Amino acid sequence: MSVSPLVWGITIVVILALLAFDYFFHIRKAHVPTLREAAVWSSLYVGAAIVFGLLVLMFGGPTMGGEYFAGFITEKALSVDNLFVFLVIMASFRVPREDQQKVVLFGIVFALVARSAFIFAGVALINAFAWVFYLFGIILLVTAGNLLKSEDSGEEEADNVVIRLARRLLRTSEHYDGDKLFTVENGKRVLTPMLLVMVAIGGTDLLFALDSIPAIFGLTQNPYVVFTATAFSLMGLRQLFFLLDGLLDRLIYLSYGLAAILAFIGVKLILHALHENTLPFINGGEHVAVFEITTALSLSVIIGVLLVTVLASLYSRAGKAHAAVNNARRHAESYLDLGYTADLAERERVYRALLEEEQDILRMDKKYRDKVKDIEAIRAKVAQAHERHAEFTAR
Template identity: 75%
Template sequence: MTVSPLIWGITIVAIVALLAFDYFFHIRKAHVPTLREAAIWSSIYVGLAILFGILVWVFGGPTMGSEYFAGYITEKALSVDNLFVFLIIIASFRVPREDQQKVLLFGIVFSLIARTGFIFLGAALINSFAWVFYIFGLILLITAGNLLKPGAHNQEQTDNVMVRLAKKYFHTTDHYDGDKLFTMHEGKKALTPMLLVMLAIGGTDILFALDSIPAIFGLTQNVYIVFTATAFSLMGLRQLYFLIDGLLDRLIYLSYGLAAILAFIGVKLVLHALHENNLPFINGGEPVPVVEISTALSLSVIIGILLVTVVASLLSKAGKAQNAINNARRHAIDYLDLDYTADAAERERIYTLLTREEAQILEMDPKYRNKAKDVDKIREQIAEAHRQHKEYLGR
């Protein structure tokens, strides 16, 4: 089905309008969203994505509809994985909780712009060179392998090229000035950490696009479907961050699930490349008669892998232990350095979470509790947080 310029225009205007609404009605005034607010708006954005998919199915047909849903689910799963890195970046830059929404919205907008560029570049390459499918397939297989390595999400992501260049060539400060990008420091205009964290997220967004765009092109070559599935997967990511903040570490098998999905799509791409083959050193430049994987099968495999991954993670005792320990570590560190936020209620919020997680840890089987990395250091940080809180109450 060919999509008319009018439909393209309406779609782009609707997406821009949603982003503008998000900024002016939720982001402009800095605040910490409640769990209820995050849940409601996450549901609304998922509902809009599903409604759009139904319209595509009705007006574009079952093939186009199933391609959209397969692409949307895959991209949504990858975007959840991206939240791990966003969490690390935001934590390492000590972004005030009330300003985290603005950082996340910037990341979403930048990601959408970067991925749109890659989408049209990828479409142009595919239309001109069928062998690009081999490269896309290889990228996904390599990415799948990298996801299986220990420490797939680590703090090295925060020290990317854009941040290093900014710190090297511009005057920067370690202190926030509200949500300003620039401030006066030592009598000179300086970049604040707010701008640096946006550069860090922008840089990682480019790397994410290199993985996600080949993945969705492995499910459909319809540029409109690729664009809309990608856009809707990013919409609501900000609300999802606050909704599942603190629970991300619970999904201990997510990397394995995503690796399986990307490997599956990578194989699908290679098979498609063989079917369309025109490289002279493969089968004399003639197409290779291979089995091609249908969109319906792809959708079933993707949903099945995600269901198994999520259920296994949630039922895992090791997952519960890792979640509580990692959150306790994070909240102990936050409590010991509360200069990064102006929110007076933040102290009690963090301390309440810390005591709740400490209680969960004490109820665990010691074999899970003692497997944590730097367990003695975590205990010291928690003890120091208790000491400082007692001192604070005694003032």
């Protein structure tokens, strides 16, 4: 189904209005969002995405509606996985907690712009060359294999080619000046680390797009559906970042679920490429009669795999221990890092969260918590946080 320019225009204006609303009414004043604030706004954005999907279903028909929901769910799941990397970048650059919202929103805007460019480039390639489906399918299968090889990143620092180049090319001050990109140091105007963080987030978004765009093209080739599913999956990601902070470590099987989904879509793309085949060295350039995976089957597999993955992670004893220990590590690091936040109430909240996490850990089976990577180093860090708090309260 073709979409009129008027509908395209209205959709883009609505998305831009949502982004502007997020900026002017939520993050202009630096603050740490409460759990309730993050939960309410995350729910509202997901609700808006579902309402939009129902409108697509109503006016575009069941096929278009099914493609939108399959694309939205897949892209949302990939976005949640990307939040792990956002957390690593924030920790690596020691971004003050109250200033993290602006960084995440910048990442969302940059991702939307970058992915829009990839979407329209992908549509042009698909229309001109049917063999592109083979390429997209192979990219997804390779990505699925890489996800299966991923290791625990609890102590990992952000380190990819974009970030290394940014560190080398951009000379910045040692300290943040709120969420400003420039500051005055020794009478000279210099860059702050905040700009470096945004470059790191933006560069990482480009790398994410190489996985997510082929994935959604495996579910639909309708540019309007691809664009809106991608855009709505990014909406509310800022709130989700703070809502899931602490729960992300709990989803220990998420990478396996995403690997299964990407491999499934990769196979679907290759089957579709065979069905549309024009390459002379495959079946003499003729179409190959193969089974094609329907949108309904794709949606069922995606939802089923994600449900199994999330439930297995949440109810796994190993997952609970892994999450609790790594949360304790993160709380201890935040408390020990004097540059983490200037908000004394936030520091007290972090210390209380550390105490609560320790109580949960003590109630767990020792064999599970002792298997967590770098457990002794984490215990030493937690003990150091307690010593620092004792010194602070003794003053």
